Amino acid sequence: MTVNKTIGSLGYQVVIGENCLAALQSFLEKKKYSRHFILCDENTFQHCLPELLNECYALHEAELIEIESGEENKNLSICIDILRTLTEGKADRSSVLINLGGGVIGDMGGFVASVFKRGFDFINVPTTLLAMADASVGGKTGVDFDGLKNHIGTITQPAGVFIYPKFLETLPSRHVLSGLAELIKAGLIADKKLFEETAALKHFSFGKAKEIIFKGISIKNKIVKKDPAEKNIRKALNFGHTIGHAIEAFSLTTAQPLLHGEAVALGMLAEAKISYDEKLISKAELSKIQKVIGKFFGHVKMPKAETKALLALMQQDKKNSGDGINFTLLQGIGKAKINVQVPESLIVNALNSL
Numbered sequence: 306m307t308v309n310k311t312i313g314s315l316g317y318q319v320v321i322g323e324n325c326l327a328a329l330q331s332f333l334e335k336k337k338y339s340r341h342f343i344l345c346d347e348n349t350f351q352h353c354l355p356e357l358l359n360e361c362y363a364l365h366e367a368e369l370i371e372i373e374s375g376e377e378n379k380n381l382s383i384c385i386d387i388l389r390t391l392t393e394g395k396a397d398r399s400s401v402l403i404n405l406g407g408g409v410i411g412d413m414g415g416f417v418a419s420v421f422k423r424g425f426d427f428i429n430v431p432t433t434l435l436a437m438a439d440a441s442v443g444g445k446t447g448v449d450f451d452g453l454k455n456h457i458g459t460i461t462q463p464a465g466v467f468i469y470p471k472f473l474e475t476l477p478s479r480h481v482l483s484g485l486a487e488l489i490k491a492g493l494i495a496d497k498k499l500f501e502e503t504a505a506l507k508h509f510s511f512g513k514a515k516e517i518i519f520k521g522i523s524i525k526n527k528i529v530k531k532d533p534a535e536k537n538i539r540k541a542l543n544f545g546h547t548i549g550h551a552i553e554a555f556s557l558t559t560a561q562p563l564l565h566g567e568a569v570a571l572g573m574l575a576e577a578k579i580s581y582d583e584k585l586i587s588k589a590e591l592s593k594i595q596k597v598i599g600k601f602f603g604h605v606k607m608p609k610a611e612t613k614a615l616l617a618l619m620q621q622d623k624k625n626s627g628d629g630i631n632f633t634l635l636q637g638i639g640k641a642k643i644n645v646q647v648p649e650s651l652i653v654n655a656l657n658s659l
């Protein structure tokens with residue numbers, strides 16, 4: 306019998322492994338929640354729910370809330386539908402919501418649970434690489450609003466996170482790659498060895514999944530435990546995201562929306578270029594980063610956006626305070642430098658290099 310690995314986070318546990326759904330069952334037995342709700346989309350309904358119910362009999366009577374998949378559904382209007390369903394289903398503050406899905410389900414379910422009757426427990430059962438290696442931990446919840454990424458939300462920690470890597474077997478390869486971007490980011494900001502390991506992958510290997518997810522989520526967990534409210538060091542996790550979120554938000558208005566990880570990959574290229582222009586990384590380091598990101602994301606096309614429109618989106622970045630855009634840059638591979646304001650000309654140069 307394989308053993309789960311468990312990491313302690315901010316008042317909850319992150320359990321990863323082949324037996325983690327059994328661990329979820331024990332957790333639910335202990336908690337004795339008044340009612341169970343499961344949030345899923347049509348894909349996790351089909352591919353993940355049967356296995357979850359098979360392992361967790363505590364969820365046999367759970368009320369299912371199914372929403373349509375996709376970033377375009379991560380909005381307040383869908384939250385209202387979920388809140389109504391919870392009200393009709395008589396959810397109370399001793400209930401629990403299980404978020405069975407990727408980052409969209411986790412962010413939106415977490416948000417709804419954090420505001421319904423001023424908050425009740427939610428548990429993340431991530432089903433994408435991106436959510437397993439990054440989004441399920443740290444408590445950032447929220448939705449997109451008026452074309453801005455994650456503009457409305459809370460920082461509310463889950464009651465537990467249960468990572469079952471086998472769910473990845475049905476994940477389409479484009480979404481696997483999208484998750485790989487966050488793992489590359491984790492290596493770049495905090496762990497040179499993880500970056501080298503990810504760089505050496507020929508393609509994402511399921512044999513390595515558990516190990517690599519564990520490394521990614523451990524880096525994230527260590528950082529968010531030090532700074533849950535993102536006052537300082539947690540900003541390191543935003544490397545690639547100032548420009549990445551602007552590109553993602555813009556692309557969502559076009560006929561070819563990018564996935565979060567694809568936009569972050571472009572954002573990392575641009576922000577690595579700025580790091581080089583600011584003399585924080587060497588030419589050799591920049592080339593290495595470009596080579597690795599190019600290997601996995603060379604096919605991703607930069608949307609045809611006006612620079613002005615992207616800069617306006619960056620002005621709304623949550624890391625900013627006062628005027629100016631606050632970047633997280635690299636200081637060598639494996640180390641981040643937060644709160645760097647750079648001249649607009651460098652941002653424009655970096656965008657033009659994509």
Ligand SMILES: NC(=O)c1ccc[n+]([C@@H]2O[C@H](COP(=O)([O-])OP(=O)(O)OC[C@H]3O[C@@H](n4cnc5c(N)ncnc54)[C@H](O)[C@@H]3O)[C@@H](O)[C@H]2O)c1
Nearest residue numbers: 348352374407408409410432433435440445472475476565
């Ligand atoms: N809260 C955080 O800290 C944090 C961190 C990073 C990203 N995010 C957010 O996460 C979101 C992206 O998450 P994502 O990439 O997981 O996207 P997603 O939730 O949209 O999932 C990707 C797609 O895969 C499908 N899917 C999920 N699991 C599956 C499975 N096991 N088999 C088959 N299909 C499956 C989904 O239905 C969807 O179509 C973005 O909104 C981003 O802003 C949040």
Ligand SMILES: [Zn+2]
Nearest residue numbers: 487546565569
């Ligand atoms: Zn991200």
